[in-house]
Structure formats: C-alpha cells, structure tokens
Ligand SMILES: Nc1nc2c(c(=O)[nH]1)N[C@H]1C(S)=C(S)[C@@H](COP(=O)(O)OP(=O)(O)OC[C@H]3O[C@@H](n4cnc5c(N)ncnc54)[C@H](O)[C@@H]3O)O[C@H]1N2
Ligand code: MOO
C-alpha cells in the first residue's frame with residue numbers, strides 16, 4: 196500500500212520550518228568583504244555627517260555682514276584652502292578666503308560665493324574680489340549634521356549590506372565589520388539516472404542540473420554551500436552519506452527520491468535517522484512532495500527531483516531559514532502586484548507558483564508573464580524567471596490582464612511573511 200500523505204497549506208509549512216531557523220554566530224570581516232553579508236549590529240551614527248560646516252562649491256568664504264544691503268562690495272582675499280586644509284587666521288572685516296568644495300568654512304565666515312559669480316582683481320600685489328549682490332548668513336553652506344545626526348540608527352541589524360551601507364560603514368570607521376557567520380548548507384543530489392556535467396548523454400540518463408541550481412540559489416540567499424556530489428538510488432549509500440553530511444553542515448538539502456516511487460528512499464532514510472518529519476506534502480504546485488525533517492535541531496530539506504519543483508521548494512522554505520538565521524527580519528520573497536500576462540483557465544485546488552518574468556510597461560504597470568514551459572519537470576523556464584506568479588488554489592482559473600501577486604526572486608530587501616490576505620483578484 197502506498198503511504199497516504201496529507202497536504203498542508205504553504206503558510207503552515209513555512210511556519211513549521213521557520214521555527215527551526217537558528218540564530219547564527221557573529222564574525223568580523225574586512226570592510227571590502229562585507230558586501231552582501233548580513234550586518235550583525237545596528238549601525239548608529241557616532242558623529243554628525245558632515246562633521247563640520249563645509250563649502251559645497253569652489254569659491255570664496257565670506258562674512259555675510261560685509262555684504263549686507265550692498266549692490267557692490269570689494270573683499271580682500273586673506274588665504275586659500277582646499278578640501279582637507281584649514282584656514283585658522285581670525286576673520287577680519289571685508290576679508291574673504293578662497294575655498295574649494297568640501298573644505299571646512301573657516302571660523303568667522305558664514306557664507307560662500309561661487310567662483311563664477313565673482314570678479315577677481317589685483318591691487319598693489321593684493322588679491323581682491325568684487326561681489327555684485329548681498330549674501331545672507333548660511334548661503335551656500337553645507338551644515339554640520341545636515342546629512343545625518345549623531346545618534347541616528349542608520350541601518351538595522353540583519354540588513355543585507357549594499358553599496359550604500361558599505362559607504363556608511365566606511366564613513367563611521369568600520370574597518371572590520373561585524374556580520375553573521377554564513378550558515379553552511381550541504382547539497383546532495385540523488386538519482387541513478389544522473390550523469391556528471393562533463394559526461395556524454397546516454398539513453399535514459401540526464402545530467403544532474405539540480406545540484407548546480409541549488410548551489411547558485413544558496414549563494415543568492417547568502418549562505419555557504421558544501422556540495423557532497425550525486426548518489427545513486429541506493430538506500431545504504433544514501434543513508435551513510437546523509438548521516439555523515441549532517442555532521443558537517445547547519446542544514447542539508449537533498450534533491451530527488453522523496454516521492455512514493457520504489458527507489459524514493461528519502462522517507463525511509465528519515466525514519467532510520469529518527470528524524471521528525473515536519474511535513475511531506477504541501478498544497479502547492481510545483482513542489483507538492485517537498486519534505487522537511489528535523490534531526491537534533493538541524494533541518495533536512497528533501498526537495499523534489501523535478502527541477503522546477505526543486506527550485507520553488509528552495510525559495511519558499513530554505514531561503515527564509517537561511518536569512519532569518521542571520522538576523523534578517525524580512526527573510527521571505529518580496530510580494531508585488533502585477534498584471535498577469537497569460538491565461539491560466541484551468542482551476543487548480545493547490546496554490547501555484549508559476550515561474551515568470553517581470554516587465555515594467557510603458558504605462559507604469561508591472562506585468563508578469565510565464566517564463567516558459569510550465570511543468571514541475573521544466574528546467575528551461577528557470578533561466579528567464581525573476582519572479583513566481585502566485586496563483587491561489589480555488590475553483591476558478593485566471594485570465595490574462597488580472598491583477599495577481601508576484602514574488603520577486605532577485606530582490607534582497609525581502610518581506611515579512613507575505614502570504615497573508617492573498618485573495619484572488621476575481622473574488
Ligand atoms: N504515484 C505518484 N508519483 C509521483 C507523485 C505522486 O504523488 N504519486 N508525485 C510527483 C511529483 S508532484 C513529483 S515533483 C515527483 C517527485 O519525485 P522525487 O522527488 O521522488 O524525485 P525523483 O523521482 O528522484 O525524480 C523526479 C524527476 O526529476 C528528475 N531529477 C532528479 N534529480 C535530478 C537532478 N539532480 N537534476 C535534474 N533532474 C533531476 C528525475 O530524473 C525525474 O524525472 O514525483 C512525481 N511522481
Ligand atoms: O512536487 Mo510536484 O512538483 O508538485 O510536480
């Protein structure tokens with residue numbers, strides 16, 4: 196008798212898995228290696244930016260009171276400073292200092308005149324400038340703290356470090372950056388039909404594409420992959436390799452062998468490992484066979500052998516665990532509204548995650564169109580997919596032009612649990 200599996204809703208399955216997302220350790224890495232990592236502390240401004248009033252232009256620092264109510268005024272140039280240099284001589288009435296962009300406004304001066312608005316003269320070996328209007332205090336000054344003020348929380352712990360955050364880390368002196376240690380994710384492909392990438396095709400065999408797909412997905416999710424190779428559908432060798440691999444990783448992903456076929460050994464392996472199966476059937480397409488089990492607090496993901504199902508299973512269940520374990524507060528795929536670019540007239544009781552491509556239309560709308568052959572076994576449509584078209588299960592199909600939800604695959608900002616209140620647009 197074939198074992199009967201009870202499908203659970205996607206949301207319930209995600210919640211079950213997320214309970215086991217650990218909290219990772221912290222390490223310190225050189226700033227140049229911090230891009231893409233998860234920041235492990237709040238980044239708080241410990242000084243104002245700018246830290247001093249400075250000139251936004253190449254020109255002259257002046258005392259605005261010397262120009263008050265005047266249409267024409269001559270000032271004597273008392274010095275010259277580039278960015279990084281200081282002018283420390285006390286300011287005298289009717290003096291100006293030639294100043295470059297970024298240089299600190301010298302004490303006693305309170306406005307800047309752009310070089311282009313000044314006429315320069317020399318009289319008895321002295322440099323003079325002529326202004327043709329009055330200036331107010333603060334004219335053309337970049338003020339201390341105008342960008343950000345001391346004490347401001349600029350970036351929250353758990354955020355993925357982007358180029359802008361790298362700039363802030365540098366600005367606040369983070370030569371070494373505290374980041375979450377990347378979890379190590381093991382990958383094992385199972386299947387007697389699998390050939391190595393470099394092997395020639397043989398009748399009935401296929402090349403192992405899932406492993407390399409998952410290795411890339413692990414990298415995109417922000418973890419470290421450890422590849423254990425491919426295995427034949429053989430209970431003993433699969434059991435031994437999985438058991439040993441579990442000791443070396445934080446989380447293990449297998450592909451294939453989780454369904455009900457004669458050579459689908461993963462269910463029996465979970466049993467022998469004394470693993471608690473969190474679920475072995477999810478009400479979704481593709482990826483309904485996705486199984487997750489837990490041994491001694493470590494998760495074992497049994498992703499489907501079918502490439503599209505495997506891909507979807509990773510993004511829905513493994514990605515958020517990887518991100519949450521690094522302190523990220525928005526570990527799930529970001530959800531946006533998009534106009535459906537194709538018909539899905541056949542109703543399906545399960546929630547569908549169709550691989551799609553996002554386009555920004557000229558009228559400002561976002562559209563999402565299937566990226567190709569749409570079966571669980573499809574591999575070609577994954578190449579062009581940058582979103583999942585989320586089609587809730589129900590008794591009706593979907594038509595081109597309807598507003599649907601799409602989950603973004605390349606976005607790093609992510610989302611808190613995004614599957615609340617998903618209502619098909621025809622309701
Ligand atoms: N009687 C039933 N049969 C099947 C059911 C079911 O409920 N009852 N579920 C189907 C669904 S849905 C899926 S999805 C697949 C899942 O199968 P497995 O996870 O057990 O995977 P395999 O049987 O090992 O392989 C399935 C398919 O994928 C190809 N494959 C496997 N590994 C790779 C790889 N590394 N790279 C590329 N392609 C791979 C494999 O050759 C098979 O074609 O079961 C259905 N059957
Ligand atoms: O797990 Mo299967 O992918 O539903 O086709």
Ligand SMILES: [Mg+2]
Pocket residue numbers: 451452453454455456458459500
């Ligand atoms: Mg199978």
